[in-house]
Amino acid sequence: MRIFGKTRHRPSADWRLATDRAFTLIGDGRYEDAGELLTRAADLEPWLSESWFNLALLHKFRHDWEQARAAGLRAVALLERGAGAPDWWNVGIAATALQDWALARRAWQAYGLRVPDAAHSHQAAARAGDDGGPAGPPTGMRLGSAAVRLSPEGEAEVVWGRRLDPARIEVQSIPLPSSGRRWGEVVLHDGVPHGERTTASGHTYPVFDEIELWAPSPVPTWVVLLEAAAEADRDALERLAADAGFAAEDWSSSVRLLCRSCSESRMPADEGEGAPRHDPHDHSVPGRPGPLGHMTSGELWVPERECGLAAPAGLVRGLLDGWVADSPDTREWRDLEEVC
Numbered sequence: 001m002r003i004f005g006k007t008r009h010r011p012s013a014d015w016r017l018a019t020d021r022a023f024t025l026i027g028d029g030r031y032e033d034a035g036e037l038l039t040r041a042a043d044l045e046p047w048l049s050e051s052w053f054n055l056a057l058l059h060k061f062r063h064d065w066e067q068a069r070a071a072g073l074r075a076v077a078l079l080e081r082g083a084g085a086p087d088w089w090n091v092g093i094a095a096t097a098l099q100d101w102a103l104a105r106r107a108w109q110a111y112g113l114r115v116p117d118a119a120h121s122h123q124a125a126a127r128a129g130d131d132g133g134p135a136g137p138p139t140g141m142r143l144g145s146a147a148v149r150l151s152p153e154g155e156a157e158v159v160w161g162r163r164l165d166p167a168r169i170e171v172q173s174i175p176l177p178s179s180g181r182r183w184g185e186v187v188l189h190d191g192v193p194h195g196e197r198t199t200a201s202g203h204t205y206p207v208f209d210e211i212e213l214w215a216p217s218p219v220p221t222w223v224v225l226l227e228a229a230a231e232a233d234r235d236a237l238e239r240l241a242a243d244a245g246f247a248a249e250d251w252s253s254s255v256r257l258l259c260r261s262c263s264e265s266r267m268p269a270d271e272g273e274g275a276p277r278h279d280p281h282d283h284s285v286p287g288r289p290g291p292l293g294h295m296t297s298g299e300l301w302v303p304e305r306e307c308g309l310a311a312p313a314g315l316v317r318g319l320l321d322g323w324v325a326d327s328p329d330t331r332e333w334r335d336l337e338e339v340c
Contacts, residue, residue: 049078083112174308183310184217229330
């Protein structure tokens with residue numbers, strides 16, 4: 001975490017001792033004590049950009065975005081290098097958290113990213129129904145898809161999402177209820193990926209760690225037990241929900257239980273296609289959601305599926321009933337429950 005860049009003078013021994021001790025305390029979660037030491041280090045060497053970068057980093061860990069922005073701006077004012085400095089990225093995260101869009105644009109541009117001009121972003125936001133206006137968020141950067149690790153310090157879960165800008169992802173999977181997150185929520189995420197996911201097509205996507213919830217979703221999460229005679233029946237429900245503007249996800253095949261080491265490495269993404277296979281990284285067990293959870297001897301498909309649904313309360317039963325009505329001989333549902 002500590003960055004000692006090229007400077008005109010070597011920082012003092014006291015600065016180094018205070019900084020080293022502060023990051024040891026941060027590792028132990030003792031942010032208040034670390035803050036005192038990093039403030040002392042900044043008093044000792046106020047001309048050193050790393051003094052303020054380290055303080056900005058601490059405030060980011062604490063989610064104190066006003067202080068993170070202030071310290072980050074002092075850090076970038078003292079930089080002796082051009083584009084690519086992580087100081088600018090931290091400023092961009094703090095500015096995004098505060099919806100300081102003018103500063104966020106400046107930060108991403110200073111880091112070296114191409115940011116559409118305000119007029120182009122305003123047009124893109126208007127098409128998306130956003131009220132951001134010309135000074136709104138830097139939409140239109142076309143950063144594509146990525147994965148985000150929700151609750152990284154707790155019961156972490158990696159889900160898929162759409163990158164809105166360099167610091168925000170809109171969740172497009174249906175998270176498990178243990179994450180406390182919903183489909184359609186926007187989360188603020190860190191800049192350094194921890195792990196990758198590769199798809200069957202060969203594309204590789206970074207996995208970013210969530211920092212905090214940026215925008216909640218009003219759409220609740222439901223769990224329901226399906227009887228789907230074939231994969232095509234399951235797929236039909238997912239299409240039906242998507243056509244209605246919401247989502248359904250077969251947790252029985254989309255969820256894998258991974259240890260932290262596996263989760264933070266390069267992993268193949270389970271896209272729910274093809275026959276179940278043994279995956280040495282999959283720590284799920286029969287009887288639990290995941291590729292191993294619904295495997296039985298000699299069978300490639302088990303009709304009983306645990307499915308997550310993201311839909312309003314007034315629509316969810318109608319979706320399920322419509323799904324059954326399209327093929328009543330091969331489809332049933334039961335035990336619908338709102339879980340998040």
